[in-house]
Amino acid sequence: MKCKQLVLVALMAFTSLSFAQSKSEFVVEDIRVEGLQRVALGAALTYLPVQVGDELNAFRVSQLIRSLYSSTHFEKVEILRDGGVLIVRVAERPTISNIVFEGNDDIKDEQLTDSLEGSNIRIGEPLDRTVLTSIENGLKDFFYSIGKYNADVSAIVTPLPRNRVDLKLLFEEGDAAKIKQINIVGNEIFNDEELFNIMELKFDTPWWDFTSETRYQQQTLAGDLENLTSYYKDRGYLRFAVTSTQVSMTPEKDGIYIGMNVNEGEQYTVSEVELVGDLLGFENFLSQVLPLRTGELYNQATVTYTEEFISKYLGRFGYAYPTVTTIPDINDEDKTVKLALSVDPGKRIYVRRINFEGNVITSDEVLRQNVSQLEGTWLSDPLLESSKASLSRLTYMETVEFETTRVPGEDDKVDVDFKVKEQASGSFQAGIGYGDNTKLSLQAGIQQDNFLGTGKRIALNLNTVSYQQSAQLSYTDPYFTIDGISLGGSLGYSKFDGGDFGVVQYDSTRYQIGANIGYPINEVNRISFGLTYANVELSSDNTSFEQTSRFYDQFRSIDDPDSAIKYESFLASASWTRSTLNRGLFPTDGSSQRASISVTTPNSDVNYFKLIADTKFYFPLSRNQRWSLLARLRLGYGNGYGDKNGTEQILPFTENFTAGGADTLRGFEDNTVGPRGVQRFTSVIGQTPSGTPIFGGPDQDNIIVSSRSLGGNAMAIGGLELIVPTPFIETEFDSSVRTSFFFDIGNVWDTEFDYDLYKDLEFTARTGEGQPLALGDYSDWTQFRSSAGLSVQWISPMGPLVFSFSKEINSRDGDNPKFFTFNIGSTF
Template sequence: MKCKQLVLIALMAFTSLSFAQSKSEFVVEDIRVIGLQRVALGAALTYLPVQVGDELNPFRVSQLIRSLYSSTHFEKVEILRDGNVLVVRVSERPTISNIVYEGNDDIKDEQLQDSLENSNIRVGEPLDRTVLTSIENGLKDFFYSIGKYNAEVSAIVTPLPRNRVDLKFLFEEGDAAKIKQINIVGNEVFDDETLFDVMELKFDTPWWDFTSETRYQQQTLSGDLENLTSYYKDRGYLRFAVSTTQVSMTPEKDAIYVGMNVEEGEQYTISEVELVGDLLGFEGFLNQVLPLSAGELYNQATVTYTEEFISKYLGRFGYAYPTVTTIPDINDEDKTVKLSLSVDPGKRIYVRRINFQGNVITADEVLRQNLSQLEGTWLSDSLLESSKASLSRLTYMETVDFETIRVPGQDDKVDVEFKVKEQASGSFTAGVGYGDNTKLSLNAGIQQDNFLGTGKRIGLNVSTVSYQQSIQLNYTDPYFTIDGISLGGNIGYSKFDGGDFGVVQYDSKRYQIGANIGYPINEVNRISFGLTYANVELSSDNTSYEQTSRFYDQFRSLDDPDSSIKYESFLASTSWTRSTLNRGLFPTDGSSQRASFSITTPNSDVNYFKMIADTKWYFALSQNQRWSVLARMRLGYGNGYGSKNGTEQILPFTENFTAGGADTLRGFEDNTVGPRGVQRIASQIGTTPLGTPIFGSPDTDRIGVSPRSLGGNAMAIGGLELIVPTPFVESEFDSSVRTSVFVDVGNVWDTEFDYDEYKDLNFVGRTGEGQPAVLGDYSDWSQFRTSAGVSVQWISPMGPLVFSFSKEINSRDGDNPKFFTFNIGSTF
């Protein structure tokens, strides 16, 4: 830039001198501009501070030249005189037609483009050649800072027709200089190996240690010096300092030697901790909870944490910009230090306005419903973070961030700006599909968690698969009232074939209609209440399983024992949910819990209850949260209550828990884990003269076991998952693609099954593929199944997809393992 200014001054001086040598002053009668190509004549004349009729002199000439160059359109300017006509001869800067990069590995094209645009180098703009050298030198400095001292950067300008140019940046990065040795001089308390572990720069690493960085980087060295200082000061060495550092290079510029001299000093103990300044009446509380205390070794990390703790605490009450400074009073004689924490809370800050950016679909008022921080109240860090968390948990939000902006001229007011990025919150399906369990399926439907940007959830699904035909309509308004009370309802019809579903054979028709209402307890807790009416028709009990017959016997007609049965129920339910997850879809941190209890009212034809508890815990393992662990557990129990027609009520087998498949226990066929149906067959010992069968005593009965699961009234399922970055997928797609390595464990059992009643009976034997060879104790809760594998989940345009590759580790007799499964349309 200085060179450019010197050239401009010289040109103006030369032009002014030339102009002065020929009739120094005259009145301009006309103006001619020569050499224009892209720039219009009218535009060029606007840059001339001279008009016809003005008197021109050397000073005016210098102004004219300066104005033309400042327009950035011209590479060369000459001022001439033809009589009383002012002649301006210009050479326009060439237009950049294309910018290409070649040989750059350490710098991405996007980073280079951003850097060039900051220097006004972009396609379609005039090329200022004077800045190319500074750009070249700046890029070289970058390579030097990462240890590539042989790097070369060249900007090649290729002329094109019509005063255009191609701009090419050619990189020859070369190899990075490796650290051959690091020497630390002056350390006595801690040995070299201990201090080397603190540093990021490494040397002489083993061949198998791929994560260590042996390339020299100036920024990394600066960070290591800070790490060493923190390491000592966190252990009481208050006077520690790195006195000098030396970095030397071999003549070939391929090896670096680093040396540093340290002064450790002595350990210091805190003699007193004092709070000073305007504490706004919080002295008592702060003195009780301060992490610092007298008699402990000085710890710089604890001092910093204490400053941040006080700042955040004051931020909860609107003092968003406090100043907390620790003033040490060091006594070198007894090696103690008195710490005075000076607190200046500043002014209480109020929120003037809350704005949103990035919400193309979702209305502002929907987002405001999820805010804890309100306009007109004081600014609270905790409320802002709570608001961010609530917005992030919405399934139609991919990312959420916020910043506070000071209001100009008002030192006690800020505007809060939430920047959100929306993501698909529903799916539309119509057509033909195929699944490994559902086989051929026809479906059409829409499910939307953010209907028309209102935040309301609505779904209409019509589907026909091998085991079920159904139509369902559901609706939920999460903010039915301004207080966050939700209201929802559902209505549906389904026809179900248990045999194709993977459980014992039965057919059912079900009509239901229900409503629910939810109340928020706080930002993360909610309770809900619901009531559902159901009308169910079950086909006749063709299988005569012991477990199903107990239920059918309550309704069987003596006149027509083979007829289907019908019953009505009113199911009242209550549930509690809690969520601190950081995202609504594909969370990586936080937890969620849900507990529900449902019971049919006494006036129902069936009397039963069910309890379900579900919990998930996510633990982030890395700062960017691409690595995390999921621990999950689901417990369930149900049973009947009271009696009907002298028969004790039990849980309808249609309400049994099942396991197996992508949503519960991967590595096993869908809904195949759990108790089998047991058939008791009376032994015929002869016939009467009339041909009537004669059966023996019950202890001579035989039993058979169904190859299919009947489910059970108790369930326990859990698992661990290691969530890892998806191979070949960039981090920006983590919100739509997830890969995990998992271990699943679970069991379903029947607490009402009496194994002793059947164990001594003769077993019929295997009559079908997959049928158990022996009768199991289906009341045994400890017969857990285990599997392990890899799962890939993708929120695709057609809906959520889940692919699982798994292997059973622990199975039971009669189980049906499944190596590969996939699901379409499951929720996560």
């Protein structure tokens, strides 16, 4: 810009001198503009502060030149006179045809493009050559700040036909200067090693420590100086100061030596804490809960936290911009400090308007239903944070941020602007799929958690896989009323083949219809109630398992014992859910709990109940929450109640809990963990002379243990999962890709199984299954299985994909471990 100004001054001075020497004052009879190519004549004339009939002098000429250059269209301007004709001869700035970056590693192309656009350097715009030098110097300064002192940046302009140019920024970054040594002078209380441990900059690190930052960065050094100051002041050294800092470079510019001189001072104790200013009547409460305490060592972190605590507390009541200042009164004689907390609450702030930005699909009305901060009421920080959390927990929201903007001319009003980023909330499926468990599958359906941007959930699915054919329609309106009462319903049909599902062989056909209603207790708690009618038909009991026969016997016809059985049920349910998760998908912080009870009504053909409890806790391990720990636990129990035809009711085996697979115990085949089916056969111990078999007593029976699981009426499954950044994936994709290391543990058992009835009987192998399986005590809840491994989850355009690599740690006889599994369309 300085160069440009010098050119303008020189031109205007030269022009003024020329006009002065030639008695330049004259009346303009005509104006002629020469050299125009891209700029229209009419547009060029608008930049001329001169019209025909005006009297032109040296001062008016300087104004004319300044106006033409300020238009940014011209890089050269000449003013000539031909009698009464004013001649303006211009050379237009060339148009940028293309911008290329070469050799840049530390700066991304997107960052460079944004930086250039900030200087109005973009494709299709005229090129201001005077700006290029400042851009080159600015980029060099950036490289110097990260320790690359040999870096060079060159802007190369290549002319093209029709007054166009190509712009190339050529980078020669070089290697960053390494820190050779860091010296701290003046420290006696804490040794060098202690202080080096709190610094981010390192030197002389072992070859295997790849995470240490050994290249010099100016911003990192400034941060380390703040860390040193905080370290001392948090331990009572109120007078601590870094008196000077020296940074020197080797002649080759490849090494840095850093020196710091510190004055530690002595420790100070807090003698008194006083609240002053307008505390709005909260003096007593604040004085009782303040973290600062007399008699304790001075702690700068506690002082800062106390200021923030008071500010946030006042923010609960609409005082959004309080000023809280700690005034220390230091007594160097007895090494004490009196702290006066001066509070100015400012005016109570009210919300004028709540705005939403970024919601392309979701309507504002849906978002407002999840915002607890209301327009016209005072601004509340807790309500804003709660609103952000509620919006973030929506499965169709990827990110949610908010900011407050003061209303111009109003010192007590603000607008709240929520900026949201939506993500895919459903999927349309039509075609052929394949899974390692489902094998070949045909599917067609649509599922949408944010139907037409209304926030309503609707799903229609038609599936046919190896073990099941199903059709289901469901609908839920989470805001059926303005109070947040939800209403939903479902229709379903399924035909199930247990043999292909991985459990014991049975076939079932089910029709069902249901409805549910939910009530919000508060922002994080909700209760729901539902009622479902089901009509079930089960194939005949061809397997005669001990566990299933007990259920079949309740319905078996004496006249036709091999016929299928049918029963109807009305299942009433109640559930409680609580969620403080920070996101609906791939959360990294907070917890969720769900407890439900479902019981069939007494007029149902089967009478049973089921209890299920789920809990998940996410503990962030880093500030950016890319590292997080998940702890989860799921418990379940079910059983029958009452009796039928004199037989005590039990839980239908079709309602048994199962385990194994992506959603429960990774490292084991789907649904294969748990009690096995047991068949009992009467032994033949001989025959009569006529050939009639002679059967032994019950103590001489044989049993066969199936290789397939039957499931059980009790379940306990838990695990730990370390969520880590996905390699080679940028931070912005954390909401769609997740990598974790897991440890799963759990068991499914049958509380009704009597091991003593079978333990002394002889085992027989099923035909074609080799060695007979050993009978286990399937009522023993301690027979846990466990596994560990790596899981990668991806919300792809075709739906959620889960890849798991796992190794079983503890297994039981008959379990089917599995190293690799993948699932398409699993829920998260």
